[in-house]
Amino acid sequence: MAGKKAWFLLVSYLLLLVPWASAVHRSDFPQSFLFGTATSSHQIEGAYLEDNKSLSNWDVFTHVPGRINDESNADITDDHYHRYEGDIDLMHSLGVNAYRFSISWTRILPKGRHGRVNPAGIAFYNKLINSLLLKGIQPFDTLNHYDIPQELEDRYGAWLNAEIQYDFGYFADVCFNAFGDRVKYWSTFNEPRVASQKGYMVGTYPPGRCSQPFGSCADGNSDAEPYVVTHNIILSHATAVEIYREKYQSKQNGVIGIVVSTIWFEPFRDVPEDRLAVERALSFNAPWLLDPLVYGDYPPEMRHILGEILPSFSSEDRRKLSYKLDFIGINHYTTLYVQDCMFSECPQGLETQHALVALTGERDGVPIGPSTAMHMLYVVPRGIEKTITYIMKRYNNMPMIIAENGCPQRGENYTNVEAWLDDRDRIEYLDSYLTKVAESIRNGADVRGYFIWSLVDNFEWLYGYTLRFGLYHVNFKTQERTPKLSAQWYKEFLQNRDEAQYKSAFI
Ligand SMILES: *[C@@H]1O[C@H](CO)[C@@H](O)[C@H](O)[C@H]1NC(C)=O
Ligand SMILES: *[C@@H]1O[C@H](CO)[C@@H](O)[C@H](O)[C@H]1NC(C)=O
Numbered sequence: 159m160a161g162k163k164a165w166f167l168l169v170s171y172l173l174l175l176v177p178w179a180s181a182v183h184r185s186d187f188p189q190s191f192l193f194g195t196a197t198s199s200h201q202i203e204g205a206y207l208e209d210n211k212s213l214s215n216w217d218v219f220t221h222v223p224g225r226i227n228d229e230s231n232a233d234i235t236d237d238h239y240h241r242y243e244g245d246i247d248l249m250h251s252l253g254v255n256a257y258r259f260s261i262s263w264t265r266i267l268p269k270g271r272h273g274r275v276n277p278a279g280i281a282f283y284n285k286l287i288n289s290l291l292l293k294g295i296q297p298f299d300t301l302n303h304y305d306i307p308q309e310l311e312d313r314y315g316a317w318l319n320a321e322i323q324y325d326f327g328y329f330a331d332v333c334f335n336a337f338g339d340r341v342k343y344w345s346t347f348n349e350p351r352v353a354s355q356k357g358y359m360v361g362t363y364p365p366g367r368c369s370q371p372f373g374s375c376a377d378g379n380s381d382a383e384p385y386v387v388t389h390n391i392i393l394s395h396a397t398a399v400e401i402y403r404e405k406y407q408s409k410q411n412g413v414i415g416i417v418v419s420t421i422w423f424e425p426f427r428d429v430p431e432d433r434l435a436v437e438r439a440l441s442f443n444a445p446w447l448l449d450p451l452v453y454g455d456y457p458p459e460m461r462h463i464l465g466e467i468l469p470s471f472s473s474e475d476r477r478k479l480s481y482k483l484d485f486i487g488i489n490h491y492t493t494l495y496v497q498d499c500m501f502s503e504c505p506q507g508l509e510t511q512h513a514l515v516a517l518t519g520e521r522d523g524v525p526i527g528p529s530t531a532m533h534m535l536y537v538v539p540r541g542i543e544k545t546i547t548y549i550m551k552r553y554n555n556m557p558m559i560i561a562e563n564g565c566p567q568r569g570e571n572y573t574n575v576e577a578w579l580d581d582r583d584r585i586e587y588l589d590s591y592l593t594k595v596a597e598s599i600r601n602g603a604d605v606r607g608y609f610i611w612s613l614v615d616n617f618e619w620l621y622g623y624t625l626r627f628g629l630y631h632v633n634f635k636t637q638e639r640t641p642k643l644s645a646q647w648y649k650e651f652l653q654n655r656d657e658a659q660y661k662s663a664f665i
Contacts, residue, residue, distance in 0.1 A: 180589050184652060186596040192296065192607030193652055194256035195249060195629060196562050198303035198348065200232050201616040203262060205239035209278035212268030214305040215316070219364035230622035236614050237637050242286050248630055248639060249613060250293040253652035257295050258561060258609045259286070260303035260348065263329055266336075269309050271328040280336050287340050298343040298561075298609070300417065301330055301398065304353055304363070304619075311365055317354070317387040323397045330398035334406045342412040345487050345561065346398050349419040350391040350447055358383040362620060381512070382467055389469040392450050392479070399482040416451065417487030417561040418444045420549075422541030423496040426521060431498035435515045438463075439496045442513040444488075445552065451482050452553050463512060485606065486549060487561035490591075493526055493541030494519055494534065530587070531568030531625055539590035546598040546605060557604045563591050564611035566618070566625040578631045581642045588644060592651075610648065614639060 187193075200216045207213075220231035238245055249257055263270075265279030287297045310316045310325055330346070338344075347353075353363065359380045361368030367378030395416055402414050423439045425432035441449075441457035449457045454476045456468055471479065497505060500514040510516050519526050519536050527538035542563065549558060565587040567578065588610060599605050615628035623634060629645040632638070 180593075180651070182589060182593040182596050182651070187599065187608075190606075192256040192298070192343075192559065192609075194254045194258055194295075194298065194607065194609045195252070195613035196258035196609040196611045197238070197613050197616065198260040198300065198305075199262035199265075200260075200303070200305040201612075201618070202236040202238040202245075202614065204232065204234040204237040206233045208239065209265070209282070210268060210276045211262065211265045211279065213308045214262070214264045215308050215311050215364040216305045217264075218308050218311075219366065225366075226620055226622045228622035228624050230617070232617040235617040235634075236632055238614075239282065241637065243289055244639070245613065246286075246289050246293055246295065248641075248645075249290075249295055252629070252645060252649050254648075255294060255296060256298050256343070256607060256609070257290055257613075258298040258300065260300035260305075261333055262305060263302065264305065264307045266332055267329055268307060270307050270313070270325045272309070272313070275332055283337060287337055291340060296343065297337075297341045298345070298559075298607075299333070299337065299341045300345045300348050301333060302326070302346065303348040316365070317357075317390050318383060320390055320393070322390055323394045326394035327397035327401055331401050331405070334402055334410070338402075338406050338410040338412060342410070344402065344412060344414040345417045346395040346414065347391060348417045348561075349489060350388055350416075351443065352419050354384040354387040354391065358387050385464065385468050388446060392447060393475060395451065396475075396478045396482050400478060403481075413484035413557075415483050415485035415487050415559070416447065417489055418447050419489045420444050420545045422490075422493040422538070422544045422548075423517075424493060424526070426495040426497040426516075426518065429498075431501045432496060435496045435498035435500065435513075438500075438513045439511075439515045439517070440548065442511060444549065448483075448486060448549075448553060450479055452556070454479050459513075463514065483556065485557040485559055486553060487559050488545065488549065489562035489611075490542045490545050490560065491563065491565070492519075492535045493538035493544075494536075495521055495526060528583075530583075531566045532621075535565070537565070537587050537590070539587075539594045542591050543594040543598045546595070546603045547601070550598075550603045555602070555604050557606050559607040559609075560595060560605065561607075561609050562611040563608065564588070564627050566627045568625060575631060575633070575640060578626065579640060579642045581644050584642070584644045585647045588647070 206217050220226055261283055268276055290297050306316060314321050316322055356363035357365055358367050359372050361373040361375040366375055368375040369378050369380045372380035399414055423436045425436050438459050441459040445457045461468055494517045497516040499510060499516055504510045504516045519534055525536055527536040529536055565584045567581060595605060595608055612627045614630045615626040615632040618625045629642060629648060630639040631642055
């Protein structure tokens with residue numbers, strides 16, 4: 159305890175050394191605005207085989223040698239399963255009013271709908287939710303953040319099979335029934351595009367399926383499977399929302415949406431071909447998910463290029479899809495340049511997609527914004543405002559929640575904790591992006607919340623523990639949490655203190 163106080167004093171002292179003049183204030187946002195931090199079950203919970211939890215697809219995947227950069231896994235990670243109370247204290251000390259987390263399907267239904275509900279899993283999330291509410295923190299619950307029972311993969315191929323709608327619907331029903339009296343914010347899925355492209359196009363996420371030239375996998379079809387998988391995810395979303403609407407919403411008074419990943423795109427060259435390519439790249443991004451859920455079908459640009467490969471919605475599907483979003487959750491990190499590959503050859507070596515575009519972060523050797531510890535993650539604050547405006551226009555200003563925004567630090571060059579704690583670059587990132595969120599709201603966008611990824615350093619998927627996104631540093635040997643400067647920055651922002659004089663270098 160004394161150690162923690164000393165760290166806080168040191169961090170506060172470091173903060174005094176920073177010239178502070180933030181352009182953004184808590185008062186720029188409505189009182190009711192949700193300010194929180196975000197995490198996901200697989201990345202923080204650990205206890206991967208405790209209390210009758212079954213193996214998830216990610217548990218299995220991370221135990222295959224060569225899959226994760228540092229050969230690590232999330233068996234223990236932040237041990238949040240045992241330390242959730244302390245982690246809620248951290249949130250409380252920041253002054254957040256909301257917490258976005260995900261429920262581990264494998265804790266609640268170890269064998270999917272073919273087995274029993276696990277009382278120990280229900281008990282854990284009940285304790286978590288009740289402890290949050292005691293501290294005045296609203297639970298914002300994601301039903302699926304990548305991890306699913308391996309059982310579903312083995313039994314019928316999970317997302318490749320339309321049967322998963324029934325499993326997901328059943329899982330959602332169990333969660334609404336158990337937690338919905340207290341959870342008022344639900345999202346069905348986190349970043350389905352990322353799960354389907356990484357799992358079934360390039361094969362780097364479970365189940366590791368792909369075909370040439372996208373990657374070398376034992377099995378898969380990169381040209382078709384990502385579209386089948388996303389189709390089944392969209393229908394699973396609709397199934398869960400239908401259950402919520404029919405059985406729970408009027409009693410429980412909550413809202414339900416989906417969280418999509420977004421990248422903002424800008425033309426590589428100032429020519430019509432690249433400007434058209436930007437429109438295509440955007441359509442293949444968030445609208446792939448959102449157009450069906452708002453308008454009942456995929457974006458015309460996708461249909462035009464993919465034709466029959468893109469599955470169709472039956473009239474029954476379309477009925478099921480209507481009115482299936484109360485809000486749009488937006489994860490946003492970066493902006494990239496887009497170059498056309500429809501009218502001319504794609505440049506060699508650049509990431510290409512079915513959208514017939516090439517993506518790059520640099521033009522003539524000049525990055526689109528300052529680079530960060532993560533490949534292809536550049537600091538481009540205007541991108542979040544452009545993204546919000548694009549979604550606002552395309553979907554009639556439906557309520558939006560920024561469900562993730564953040565920036566990582568990289569591990570290898572830090573030899574002591576002090577170096578980790580001095581994360582001024584990340585403060586500049588967060589401050590400059592948040593400033594742009596406030597600007598969008600002033601310009602009429604209906605944004606209702608903002609969550610920083612992440613509360614604590616955690617298991618960052620393929621990067622293992624080599625990238626750290628936390629406001630709190632975690633020593634993974636001792637599980638000690640220590641606030642970084644960015645934690646202090648968020649706390650001061652939330653307290654609306656005017657002495658903050660931080661000036662962003664990026665705007
Ligand atoms: C786990 O399951 C077994 C067998 O059903 C049961 O006896 C045990 O009490 C369960 N453990 C917990 C923590 O619920
Ligand atoms: C880490 O240090 C190496 C060697 O000094 C350097 O090449 C690399 O760019 C550094 N990485 C970061 C993220 O600063």
